[in-house]
Amino acid sequence: xxxxxxxxxxxxxxxxxxxxxxxxxxxxxxxxxxxxxxxxxxxxxxxxxxxxxxxxxxxxxxxxxxxxxxxxxxxxxxxxxxxxxxxxxxxxxxxxxxxxxxxxxxxxxxxxxxxxxxxxxxxxxxxxxxxxxxxxxxxxxxxxxxxxxxxxxxxxxxxxxxxxxxxxxxxxxxxxxxxxxxxxxxxxxxxxxxxxxxxxxxxxxxxxxxxxxxxxxxxxxxxxxxxxxxxxxxxxxxxxxxxxxxxxxxxxxxxxxxxxxxxxxxxxxxxxxxxxxxxxxxxxxxxxxxxxxxxxxxxxxxxxxxxxxxxxxxxxxxxxxxxxxxxxxxxxxxxxxxxxxxxxxxxxxxxxxxxxxxxxxxxxxxxxxxxxxxxxxxxxxxxxxxxxxxxxxxxxxxxxxxxxxx
Amino acid sequence: xxxxxxxxxxxxxxxxxxxxxxxxxxxxxxxxxxxxxxxxxxxxxxxxxxxxxxxxxxxxxxxxxxxxxxxxxxxxxxxxxxxxxxxxxxxxxxxxxxxxxxxxxxxxxxxxxxxxxxxxxxxxxxxxxxxxxxxxxxxxxxxxxxxxxxxxxxxxxxxxxxxxxxxxxxxxxxxxxxxxxxxxxxxxxxxxxxxxxxxxxxxxxxxxxxxxxxxxxxxxxxxxxxxxxxxxxxxxxxxxxxxxxxxxxxxxxxxxxxxxxxxxxxxxxxxxxxxxxxxxxxxxxxxxxxxxxxxxxxxxxxxxxxxxxxxxxxxxxxxxxxxxxxxxxxxxxxxxxxxxxxxxxxxxxxxxxxxxxxxxxxxxxxxxxxxxxxxxxxxxxxxxxxxxxxxxxxxxxxxxxxxxxx
Numbered sequence: 001x002x003x004x005x006x007x008x009x010x011x012x013x014x015x016x017x018x019x020x021x022x023x024x025x026x027x028x029x030x031x032x033x034x035x036x037x038x039x040x041x042x043x044x045x046x047x048x049x050x051x052x053x054x055x056x057x058x059x060x061x062x063x064x065x066x067x068x069x070x071x072x073x074x075x076x077x078x079x080x081x082x083x084x085x086x087x088x089x090x091x092x093x094x095x096x097x098x099x100x101x102x103x104x105x106x107x108x109x110x111x112x113x114x115x116x117x118x119x120x121x122x123x124x125x126x127x128x129x130x131x132x133x134x135x136x137x138x139x140x141x142x143x144x145x146x147x148x149x150x151x152x153x154x155x156x157x158x159x160x161x162x163x164x165x166x167x168x169x170x171x172x173x174x175x176x177x178x179x180x181x182x183x184x185x186x187x188x189x190x191x192x193x194x195x196x197x198x199x200x201x202x203x204x205x206x207x208x209x210x211x212x213x214x215x216x217x218x219x220x221x222x223x224x225x226x227x228x229x230x231x232x233x234x235x236x237x238x239x240x241x242x243x244x245x246x247x248x249x250x251x252x253x254x255x256x257x258x259x260x261x262x263x264x265x266x267x268x269x270x271x272x273x274x275x276x277x278x279x280x281x282x283x284x285x286x287x288x289x290x291x292x293x294x295x296x297x298x299x300x301x302x303x304x305x306x307x308x309x310x311x312x313x314x315x316x317x318x319x320x321x322x323x324x325x326x327x328x329x330x331x332x333x334x335x336x337x338x339x340x341x342x343x344x345x346x347x348x349x350x351x352x353x354x355x356x357x358x359x360x361x362x363x364x365x366x367x368x369x370x371x372x373x374x375x376x377x378x379x380x381x382x383x384x385x386x387x388x389x390x391x392x393x394x395x396x397x398x399x400x401x402x403x404x405x406x
Numbered sequence: 407x408x409x410x411x412x413x414x415x416x417x418x419x420x421x422x423x424x425x426x427x428x429x430x431x432x433x434x435x436x437x438x439x440x441x442x443x444x445x446x447x448x449x450x451x452x453x454x455x456x457x458x459x460x461x462x463x464x465x466x467x468x469x470x471x472x473x474x475x476x477x478x479x480x481x482x483x484x485x486x487x488x489x490x491x492x493x494x495x496x497x498x499x500x501x502x503x504x505x506x507x508x509x510x511x512x513x514x515x516x517x518x519x520x521x522x523x524x525x526x527x528x529x530x531x532x533x534x535x536x537x538x539x540x541x542x543x544x545x546x547x548x549x550x551x552x553x554x555x556x557x558x559x560x561x562x563x564x565x566x567x568x569x570x571x572x573x574x575x576x577x578x579x580x581x582x583x584x585x586x587x588x589x590x591x592x593x594x595x596x597x598x599x600x601x602x603x604x605x606x607x608x609x610x611x612x613x614x615x616x617x618x619x620x621x622x623x624x625x626x627x628x629x630x631x632x633x634x635x636x637x638x639x640x641x642x643x644x645x646x647x648x649x650x651x652x653x654x655x656x657x658x659x660x661x662x663x664x665x666x667x668x669x670x671x672x673x674x675x676x677x678x679x680x681x682x683x684x685x686x687x688x689x690x691x692x693x694x695x696x697x698x699x700x701x702x703x704x705x706x707x708x709x710x711x712x713x714x715x716x717x718x719x720x721x722x723x724x725x726x727x728x729x730x731x732x733x734x735x736x737x738x739x740x741x742x743x744x745x746x747x748x749x750x751x752x753x754x755x756x757x758x759x760x761x762x763x764x765x766x767x768x769x770x771x772x773x774x775x776x777x778x779x780x781x782x783x784x785x786x787x788x789x790x791x792x793x794x795x796x797x798x799x800x801x802x803x804x805x806x807x808x809x810x811x812x
Contacts, residue, residue, distance in 0.1 A: 017579045019572070022809075043811065057812040069809025075575035077811045082580065166425070166718035169481035173423045174488065178712075197718070261667075275689070276682015276709055283681070303682055305708035306584075312572035312603070312806035314720065400718035403428075403475025405449065405483045406463040 004037035004335045005130050007103030010051060011059065012044035013076035013138075014109030014116075018152030019159075019315045020323035021138045024108045025078065026071040027327020028136070029059050035335060038104060047081035047109070048116060052092045054100075071324065074310045076108075084112050090119040098129055106330050108136040111144055114342050115366035121340050134330035135342035135362060138323070140309045142189035143369040146360040147344035151326050154319030154395035156183075156308050157193035161399050163304060165197035168204035168235050169402065175233035176298025177224060177286055178204075181279040183308050185241040188212050188372040189392075190308065192384045194237035196392055197399045204235025211241035212371050213381040215250050217257065221289050223382055228290065240278060240303075254281035258288070276303045316397040322355055329357045353394035410443035410741045411536050413509030416457060417465065418450035419482035419544075420515030420522075424558030425565075425721045426729035427544045430514045431484065432477040433733020434542070435465050441741060444510060453487035453515070454522060458498045460506075477730065480716045482514075490518050496525040504535055512736050514542040517550055520748050521772035527746050540736035541748035541768060544729070546715045548595035549775040552766040553750035557732055560725030560801035562589075562714050563599035569710060571603035571806050574610035574641050581639035582704025583630060583692055584610075587685040589714050591647040594618050594778040595798075596714065598790045600643035602798055603805045610641025611789075617647035618777050619787040621656050623663065627695050629788055634696065646684060646709075660687035664694070682709045722803040728761055735763045759800035 011028050013021055025043075032041045043057040044050035057078070070077050085093065097105065097120070107117045114135040124131035137144050140156035160182055171178040182191040188210030195205055206227045209215060227234040242250045255262045258281060279301030287299040326343045333339055341359040348354040376388035393399075417434050419427055431449075438447045449463040450456035463484070476483045491499065503511065503526070513523045520541040530537035543550050546562035566588055577584040588597040594616030601611055612633045615621055633640040648656045661668045664687060685707030693705040732749045739745055747765040754760040782794035799805075 013579075017576050045812070059811075062811075066809055069807055070811060071809070072806075073575055073808045073810070074572040076579040077575075077809070079581075080579040162718045162720075163713050163716075166480040166716035167712055169479055169483075169718075170423050170712055170716035173419075173482040173486040175485075275686045275707065277686065280681045280683065300712070301681065302711035302713065303709065304713070306573055306576055306706070307569050307708065307710070307713070310569075310572035310576035312568045312575075312808070314568075400478075401475055402479045402718070403472055403477070403483070404479070405465075405468075405476060406451070 004035065005103045005132070006037050006039070007101045008040040008042060009038045009104035009106065010042045010044055010097070010102050011106040012047045012050060012108065013078050013080050014047040014107060014113040015080060015082070016140065016309060017075035017080055018138050018140050018309050019074040019155035019311065020151055020320045021075070021108055022073055022077045023071045023320050023323035024136045024138060024151060024327035026067050027324040028106050028331055029062065029067060031328040031331030033060060035331065037335070043078045046079035047083065048085050048089065048093060049081045049083050050079070051096050052089065054096055074312050085116050085119070087119065090116065090123060093120050094123040094127070097124070097131060098127070103131060104334050105131060105133045106136060108138050110139045111366055111369060114362055118362040118366045121362065130338060132334040132338065133340040133362070134334055135365060136326050136330050137342060137344070137365070140190055141184050141187050143187035143371065144365055145368055145370050146342070146364050148347045149345060149395055151319060151323035152309070153189060154316035154397070155314070156190055157196065157392055158316045158396040158399070159308050159311050159314050160190055160193045160304065161196035161396055162314065164194045164205055164235070164237065165400050165402060167302070171204065171233055171235050174298065176300065177228060177234045177236070177290070179236045179238055179279055179282050179301040181238050181240050181301065181303040183304065184211065184239050186211055186369060186371070188239050191237050191239035192372055192376060192388055193392055193396070195384050196389060196396060199402060202231060205237040206231070206234050208237045208383045209239060209242050210372060210377060211239045211243065212377060214245040215242040216244070217253060217285065221286070224286060225290055238278070238282065251278040251281050254285050258284055276301070279303045316395060318395055318397050325357065333359050410441065411509045411538070412443050412445070413507045414446040414448060415444045415510035415512065416448045416450055416503070416508050417512040418453045418456060418514070419484050419486050420453040420513060420519040421486060421488070422546065422715060423481035423486055424544050424546050424715050425480040425561035425717065426557055426726045427481070427514055428479055428483045429477045429726050429729035430542045430544060430557060430733035432473050433730040434512050434737055435468065435473060437734040437737030439466060441737065443741070448506070449484045452485035453489065454491050454495065454499060455487045455489050456485070457502050458495065460502055480718050491522050491525070493525065496522065496529060499526050500529040500533070503530070503537060504533070509537060510740050511537060511539045512542060514544050516545045517772055517775060520768055524768040524772045527768065536744060538740040538744065539746040539768070540740055541771060542732050542736050543748060543750070543771070546596055547590050547593050549593035549777065550771055551774055551776050552748070552770050554753045555751060555801055557725060557729035558715070559595060560722035560803070561720070562596055563602065563798055564722045564802040564805070565714050565717050565720050566596055566599045566710065567602040567802055567805050568720065570600045570611055570641070570643065571808060575808065577610065577639055577641050580704065582706065583634060583640045583642070583696070585642045585644055585685055585688050585707040587644050587646050587707065587709040589710065590617065590645050592617055592775060592777070594645050597643050597645035598778055598782060598794055599798055599802070601790050602795060602802060605808060608637060611643040612637070612640050614643045614789045615645060615648050616778060616783060617645045617649065618783060620651040621648040622650070623659060623691065627692070630692055631696055644684070644688065657684040657687050660691050664690055682707070685709045722801060724801055724803050731763065739765050
């Protein structure tokens with residue numbers, strides 16, 4: 001078997017974009033441009049959807065200047081998709097690959113994308129069509145298995161930490177209770193990043209609520225009341241994914257407590273995502289309960305929304321460089337033999353942060369998600385530990401430095 | 407009369423903070439430290455409230471390093487207040503000044519602060535207590551009279567423009583309708599800044615709704631439908647202050663259309679501020695109306711919230727430098743004779759941006775607010791003009807550069 005089979009390559013991007021997902025794309029383009037074995041590099045528009053529709057852009061021969069601008073641009077330059085291919089969909093993908101002599105497939109995405117890559121790969125093997133499939137990780141949620149961390153997380157964490165640092169000063173200027181809702185439906189990695197800019201015990205966030213810990217409204221109210229009594233203010237980080245002991249979304253729990261009728265879609269499901277409902281309900285609840293004790297209590301909520309993954313001009317330099325390298329590594333691994341897998345990051349032991357890369361098996365990455373480990377959550381379940389900060393700070397780059405008076 | 411009367415000085419910060427309000431504070435501290443006539447520089451904690459409570463911090467002799475860190479920190483380092491002093495409150499302020507031999511008062515804030523400064527000043531004159539009162543402008547709303555623009559606006563505009571640039575790429579990746587709600591209750595300056603990062607006609611925001619233009623839901627729906635039919639997506643900037651022809655807040659108009667009962671406070675007023683309600687209602691409305699024509703239409707809304715004024719690490723360098731200079735100028739003017747006023751910025755004519763400073767009369771600044779002029783709004787009333795971009799771009803500093811494929 002030749003070390004590098006001749007043919008074409010396809011690259012695509014999938015799922016929720018990140019601030020550095022185009023770094024990985026440009027990493028692939030750069031590395032492929034040095035590969036004689038690859039004739040055409042086809043960029044699939046909107047991920048797998050572009051593949052089955054054969055909606056491709058030729059990515060070879062693009063100028064250095066344009067590539068660098070693309071690399072620095074948030075969100076998926078090729079377009080993304082929410083399609084999660086089943087077997088039949090994967091079959092259509094494979095047919096397009098076979099027809100277009102595609103021998104390399106680089107798919108930048110989360111664990112669903114790794115799973116798509118795995119299925120297509122198995123089909124190729126069954127049909128004896130040599131195909132080298134590489135998943136390139138990206139997700140602001142940082143919840144992929146095997147890898148130490150995911151490209152995209154560092155930049156989103158940097159945004160969230162910077163937002164909390166500034167908002168904490170704002171909330172200290174005009175004291176009250178401030179609630180900020182952070183993305184991350186199933187894992188608390190990004191919400192935990194809210195605490196990375198803290199420099200002393202008076203700094204917010206004073207409370208951090210994660211999807212890994214069942215949420216109790218009674219406990220929440222007690223926490224907030226205690227902090228407010230001590231500091232005269234309280235800044236709170238809340239994951240959009242918090243749910244009670246039985247898995248019921250907190251927005252729904254609170255709507256019932258507040259006597260608010262929630263809209264339901266045609267399937268009878270309450271629409272909670274992509275809205276300010278959780279933050280607004282938490283604020284209303286705190287105001288209703290603590291407002292009895294404290295007259296004219298100032299309670300505000302912000303839902304950070306899509307800015308967390310797309311804000312332009314705030315990417316973490318470490319994250320950007322690693323995302324680029326993951327793209328290059330995928331091509332390097334694919335050239336090394338009849339291999340497939342997912343690019344993963346290993347962190348060197350020791351006090352200085354250093355990353356290296358290795359090839360993980362697709363099925364190990366496709367299989368699941370990685371919640372925030374218990375050791376990164378404080379005992380009370382309402383904050384993060386120093387071990388988490390040690391883990392995450394090297395990924396965000398230097399955070400804003402704060403000066404205070406009196 | 408001596409050119410510089412001997413005594414103490416008070417400095418305070420008021421109203422909604424900005425990312426550069428501490429630059430002005432540090433400008434005052436720097437300039438005062440060179441004035442022999444001023445013995446103590448008293449920082450009033452939480453603005454006028456700190457004055458009447460005599461809650462002061464001595465600001466002379468702070469180290470250079472700390473001052474620079476404070477200058478670079480968003481929000482009011484001295485604390486802010488929402489108190490709007492009436493005559494009786496101003497009398498208490500004046501009494502504290504008289505008792506503490508305060509001869510200089512520097513108040514960093516919006517037009518309410520200019521008005522407070524004006525009243526205290528008149529009381530001092532009536533009592534023949536020589537007091538030199540200077541208002542130092544700040545507001546992300548950019549709606550103060552006389553001055554070409556307000557310190558704080560450039561940084562908030564930079565944040566909003568950067569957010570729209572990234573969010574537009576995100577929305578192009580996963581096409582649909584995206585609504586972003588921007589701060590600015592009465593003036594559209596900040597919402598207009600959403601368009602500053604546009605590089606071609608396909609870029610968002612495709613529609614911009616300002617408080618200066620009465621909002622029509624029918625017209626809005628027609629606009630959005632037209633853009634969506636043409637581009638397959640639509641990014642929309644909406645000011646939180648939009649209201650219909652009779653001045654009714656749009657969130658309330660839409661809640662009625664959608665059959666949603668809004669919560670009312672004890673005064674019977676609908677609570678709309680500091681919440682995601684407007685964005686959520688607009689999204690629900692578009693989804694309900696256009697969703698009939700387009701199946702599985704993706705509609706999302708974000709409310710940018712406090713991040714617009716407090717995000718750390720994204721200040722405009724021009725804005726930061728001008729805010730600092732306004733603080734220094736206030737002290738310089740106060741030393742020049744028995745004067746009072748508000749520091750204002752003048753823009754030099756010509757193609758290169760250059761700012762100079764002058765002393766405006768307190769009553770001219772205290773008097774009112776400045777809406778976005780008609781020439782900065784497009785004819786259709788749903789976008790901004792090139793003249794606005796020419797006005798605003800020098801204030802934001804360099805915006806993120808974008809690269810696109812295909």
